[in-house]
Amino acid sequence: METSLLETFLTRARQQPDWPVLDFERKRFTAGELAQRVSAFARALVHHGLKPGERVALFLENSPAFVIAYLGTWSAGGVVVLVNTQYRQVELGHILSDAEARVCVTGAEGAAELAPLQARLPALEWLVTVEPPPGPMPWPTHDFDALLASAPASAALRLPEGDALAVLGYTSGTTGRSKGAMLLHRNVLANVRAVTEAWRWTNADRLLLALPLFHTHGLMVGLHGTLYSGGSVDLRRRFVASEALAALSEDASLTMFFGVPTMYGRLVEEARRTGARVRPLRLLVSGSAPLSPQLFEDVAETFGQRILERYGMTETIMNTTNPYEGERRPGTVGLPYPGQEARVVDVRTRAPLGAGETGEIEVRGPHVFAGYWRRPDATAEAFDAEGWFRTGDLGERDADGYFRITGRARELIISGGFNVYPREVEEVLALHPSVAEVAVLGLPDPDFGEQVVAVIVPRPEAPPEAQALVDFCKDRLASFKKPRRVVVVEALPRNALGKVQKHVLRERLQG
Structure with missing residues (x-):
C-alpha cells in the first residue's frame, strides 16, 4: 500500500x-x-x-x-x-x-x-x-x-x-x-483518494488548470488529482478568460475545468461577448469563494452544464462536495467526501445543532492537518478532545445533509443583541438591479455594539441610492439585518483567488 x-x-x-x-x-x-x-x-x-x-x-x-x-x-x-x-x-x-x-x-x-x-x-x-x-x-x-x-x-x-x-x-x-x-503525506493521500472517488476521476480525464499552484485548489485538487488518477493536465501560467474559453471551445481532449467564481463570471462575460460555446465537459468545479446562485444559473444557461461546488481550506484540503451524480444545489457545498465527517455546532456551547440551525462547521477525518507549525496554542484551540477541527466557517446543514456556508465565525455581526450573517444580507443586495458586487461587514457602533455596513460596487448604467438599498433589504429581511450604512466603491479588494478581503475593507472604513 x-x-x-x-x-x-x-x-x-x-x-x-x-x-x-x-x-x-x-x-x-x-x-x-x-x-x-x-x-x-x-x-x-x-x-x-x-x-x-x-x-x-x-x-x-x-x-x-x-x-x-x-x-x-x-x-x-x-x-x-x-x-x-x-x-x-x-x-x-x-x-x-x-x-x-x-x-x-x-x-x-x-x-x-x-x-x-x-x-x-x-x-x-x-x-x-x-x-x-x-x-x-x-x-x-x-x-x-x-x-x-x-x-x-x-x-x-x-x-x-x-x-x-x-x-x-x-x-x-x-x-x-x-x-x-x-x-x-497521509493527509494529502487520503484527501486525493476521496476527491478522485467522489468525482469519478480517471486516467481518461484531461484538466484545463489555470488556478495558481501555490494554492490548495490548484495544487492539491487539480495537480494532485491528475497525478493520482493517471490523467493529464493542460497547465496555464495564469488565467486569461479569452484563452481559457478558446481552449474549452476547441480542445476536444479536455474533460474538466476547475475555477473560482471570479473566473466563471469572466468566462460567462467572454462567452456572451463573443458568442463562443464551450463543448460539453465531464466536470466543472467551483470553490475557494462562495458561488452565488445567480452565477450558478448563468453558467448553466451559458454552458449548458451545472457547476459542482465544493468546500475546502488550507488546513483540511477538501471537506464537502456536491454530488457527481445527483442534485447539485446552488448555494450549497454538498456533503462530506467518502471517509470524512462534518457537523454544525453552537458557536458558544459547542453542542451539535440540528438541520437548519446556523453554527460553526467542524470537520474530522484522515484529511485534517496535524496542527499549526510551532503553534501548540493555536493547535489546541482549533481541535476538541474528539478530534473535531473548528473551521471558523459559519454554516448550516439541511434535512438532506447538504451544507451551506453563511460566513466566517469572526465575521458574524452582533447588532443590538441579534446575530446577523453577512452572506444572507449580501445575497439579498446582489438581487438589486443597481448592484454589481457587494460585501457586508460589521463595524463598531456605540448604540448597537456593531452596525451592518454594505459596501457596494454599482452597475455603471444604474448607480444605486443608499436609501433604496436599505429599503430593498427591509422588505426582504428582518429590520435589524438591514444596512445602517451604505458605502459605494469602484472595486472590492480581493486576494489572488478572487476572495473578498473584508479585513482590508474594515481597515479602510475604520481608517
Whole structure:
C-alpha cells in the first residue's frame, strides 16, 4: 500500500513512462520525463546538504519547474513551503522566517523581492532561480536547469513515510499573522483518494488548470488529482478568460475545468461577448469563494452544464462536495467526501445543532492537518478532545445533509443583541438591479455594539441610492439585518483567488 502521492506517481511513471501527464506552453512532459527531472532535483538538494524535514520554499508562478521542485523536494525528504506569488517583503519575511526555509525556488521578480530580506532570513542558505536574477544576490544562486543537469547520480533517495510532514501551507492571515498548517503525506493521500472517488476521476480525464499552484485548489485538487488518477493536465501560467474559453471551445481532449467564481463570471462575460460555446465537459468545479446562485444559473444557461461546488481550506484540503451524480444545489457545498465527517455546532456551547440551525462547521477525518507549525496554542484551540477541527466557517446543514456556508465565525455581526450573517444580507443586495458586487461587514457602533455596513460596487448604467438599498433589504429581511450604512466603491479588494478581503475593507472604513 502506497504511503504518499509521490510513491503513487513514481510507480505509475515506471510502469507507464510514456503517459502524457503535463502540457505547458506547447511543451509536453511524459511521466517518465517528469519523474527523471523530479529525481534530478531531489538528488541536487541532497547533494547540497538538504536534510529530511528541512523546508524548501516555492515562490514561483505556474510552470513545469514548480511541479518538478514540488515533487523533487518530497523525493529529497524535504518539506514544501507554499508562497503566494503576490506576497511582498512583509509577508515573505514572516513566512520564510517562521518556516526557517533553507532553500527558495523563485523567478527573477521573486529574487528581487527577496534580496533586501537577507538579514531577516538567517536560515535561508541558497536560491534556485528559473530565470536569471536581476543582479547580484546576497545568497549563492543556482540556475534551475543547470542544477538538474549537474545533479549527481549517486545521491540516495528514500520515499517519504505517511507521517512525515509534506507541506506547510500558510493561512491567509485575515486576523493576525498567518500560521503554517502542517499537512502530512497521509493527509494529502487520503484527501486525493476521496476527491478522485467522489468525482469519478480517471486516467481518461484531461484538466484545463489555470488556478495558481501555490494554492490548495490548484495544487492539491487539480495537480494532485491528475497525478493520482493517471490523467493529464493542460497547465496555464495564469488565467486569461479569452484563452481559457478558446481552449474549452476547441480542445476536444479536455474533460474538466476547475475555477473560482471570479473566473466563471469572466468566462460567462467572454462567452456572451463573443458568442463562443464551450463543448460539453465531464466536470466543472467551483470553490475557494462562495458561488452565488445567480452565477450558478448563468453558467448553466451559458454552458449548458451545472457547476459542482465544493468546500475546502488550507488546513483540511477538501471537506464537502456536491454530488457527481445527483442534485447539485446552488448555494450549497454538498456533503462530506467518502471517509470524512462534518457537523454544525453552537458557536458558544459547542453542542451539535440540528438541520437548519446556523453554527460553526467542524470537520474530522484522515484529511485534517496535524496542527499549526510551532503553534501548540493555536493547535489546541482549533481541535476538541474528539478530534473535531473548528473551521471558523459559519454554516448550516439541511434535512438532506447538504451544507451551506453563511460566513466566517469572526465575521458574524452582533447588532443590538441579534446575530446577523453577512452572506444572507449580501445575497439579498446582489438581487438589486443597481448592484454589481457587494460585501457586508460589521463595524463598531456605540448604540448597537456593531452596525451592518454594505459596501457596494454599482452597475455603471444604474448607480444605486443608499436609501433604496436599505429599503430593498427591509422588505426582504428582518429590520435589524438591514444596512445602517451604505458605502459605494469602484472595486472590492480581493486576494489572488478572487476572495473578498473584508479585513482590508474594515481597515479602510475604520481608517
